[in-house]
Amino acid sequence: MFKRVLVANRGEIALRVIRACKTLGIESVAVYSEADARSPHLDEAHVKVCIGPPRSADSYLNMEAIIQAAEQNGCCAIHPGYGFLAENSLFAELCEQAKMTFIGPPASAIRAMGDKATARETMRESDLPVIPGSRGTLPGLADGLKLAKEIGFPVLLKATAGGGGKGMRRVDAAGQFEQAYREASMEAEKAFSNPGLYLEKYIVDGRHIEFQVMADAFGNVAHLGERECSAQRRHQKLVEESPSPVMDPTTRHDLGEKLRRVLRVIGYQNAGTVEFFRNSDGQLYFMEVNARLQVEHPVTEQVTQRDLVVEQIRIAANETLSFAQDDVEMNGHSIECRINAEDPFEDFKPSPGEVTEFAPPTEIPGVKVRVDSHVRPGYRIPPYYDSLIAKLIIWGPNRDAAREGMIKALESFRVEGVKTTIPVHLQIMKSSDFAAGNYDTGFIGRLLG
Numbered sequence: 001m002f003k004r005v006l007v008a009n010r011g012e013i014a015l016r017v018i019r020a021c022k023t024l025g026i027e028s029v030a031v032y033s034e035a036d037a038r039s040p041h042l043d044e045a046h047v048k049v050c051i052g053p054p055r056s057a058d059s060y061l062n063m064e065a066i067i068q069a070a071e072q073n074g075c076c077a078i079h080p081g082y083g084f085l086a087e088n089s090l091f092a093e094l095c096e097q098a099k100m101t102f103i104g105p106p107a108s109a110i111r112a113m114g115d116k117a118t119a120r121e122t123m124r125e126s127d128l129p130v131i132p133g134s135r136g137t138l139p140g141l142a143d144g145l146k147l148a149k150e151i152g153f154p155v156l157l158k159a160t161a162g163g164g165g166k167g168m169r170r171v172d173a174a175g176q177f178e179q180a181y182r183e184a185s186m187e188a189e190k191a192f193s194n195p196g197l198y199l200e201k202y203i204v205d206g207r208h209i210e211f212q213v214m215a216d217a218f219g220n221v222a223h224l225g226e227r228e229c230s231a232q233r234r235h236q237k238l239v240e241e242s243p244s245p246v247m248d249p250t251t252r253h254d255l256g257e258k259l260r261r262v263l264r265v266i267g268y269q270n271a272g273t274v275e276f277f278r279n280s281d282g283q284l285y286f287m288e289v290n291a292r293l294q295v296e297h298p299v300t301e302q303v304t305q306r307d308l309v310v311e312q313i314r315i316a317a318n319e320t321l322s323f324a325q326d327d328v329e330m331n332g333h334s335i336e337c338r339i340n341a342e343d344p345f346e347d348f349k350p351s352p353g354e355v356t357e358f359a360p361p362t363e364i365p366g367v368k369v370r371v372d373s374h375v376r377p378g379y380r381i382p383p384y385y386d387s388l389i390a391k392l393i394i395w396g397p398n399r400d401a402a403r404e405g406m407i408k409a410l411e412s413f414r415v416e417g418v419k420t421t422i423p424v425h426l427q428i429m430k431s432s433d434f435a436a437g438n439y440d441t442g443f444i445g446r447l448l449g
Helices: 011-023 040-044 063-072 089-097 107-114 116-125 141-151 174-192 249-265 297-304 308-316 399-412 422-430 443-448
Strands: 004-007 027-033 047-052 077-079 155-159 168-171 197-201 207-215 221-233 236-242 270-278 284-290 333-340 357-359 368-372 388-396 414-416
Touching (some): 004 063, 011 027, 011 388, 063 077, 107 116, 141 174, 236 297, 297 333, 297 388, 333 399, 333 422
Parallel strands (some): 027 047
Antiparallel strands (some): 155 168, 221 236, 236 333, 333 388
């Protein structure tokens, strides 16, 4: 097992990894930008190292500075968390060159799956249904428009190196295509240093369902069931739950077995998420693979009682997967709400500033409460990064209990000094459509008007 691990991230996920290291008796090194110099998560690391000014490009995306910090502080592994460098194959290769273990999939798998167009072709060749669209990256604007006309509008333009809703545009008519293409390509270049786009048919009233997978270096692959992530605003997830209200055991088993086979064939290792889109007829289409840990991993942890971050570290340390597929059981139901520092009454405008009060719920009768957050009173949220400040996770013996527990937890969650999305989450939880499990990716837009 590793003696010391560098955590190449910030905030909530950095704290999550630091605590997983503590569980395994590993020392942690936390890197931070000048804007995060007083971030509370740094207090739990054994060592903290400033790696640059506030801009991500000069700090959390500065590969050379991160590897230098790891070398100078005796680290033998680097955990990237999610976002930033988590799906960067070059960074994974640089870690290997520096004789440090990258706690994530190998660079080859990140390249194969991180390029969304390549991943589509890989899954297509493995007989998994893929949403109709381009075979690989679009050569150019004219080719994209021609294909869009062939498969029919609406279509979705997506960054081939992307994630988090960046470099993505829905196009409803041919006259909108050129502007959408240029905007998506520019956004993709800025976010991922890759302007490449691919195109797929936009499924109206679809549901976003994803499978959590884990694999070791010895050919052992397991899935831990699915998560429903259809409660989205502008392609950004707001609420996740596990299991999905529309997934039946037979489909879960059959699709999970297909995924295990294809991931074993391509030599996938560590944590990953395979995302699908479900149409109104119940057909599931492969969308993409996120070759990393997901923001919403806690709901899977709650229903399976598996620590995915600890498992990541063990696998990276060349240990076998600690459980077999037959050991995985999904018990009860879990829901996660992403609490962002945004003003939902001002078009979700970011709300940085000092948090004067932060009092999350600790106990709700009949359910289990989990709060993943690095925030405490007096913490000043910087304006440079993602606005996520807490993840509120509720587990209940069934979906109704989890939803009702979430309502009580949200109502008792006190945050002052900044605006948050808690009012929107309450609106979602109290919606009759959400209560019935009858919602899709257009649900939030209809709910909020």
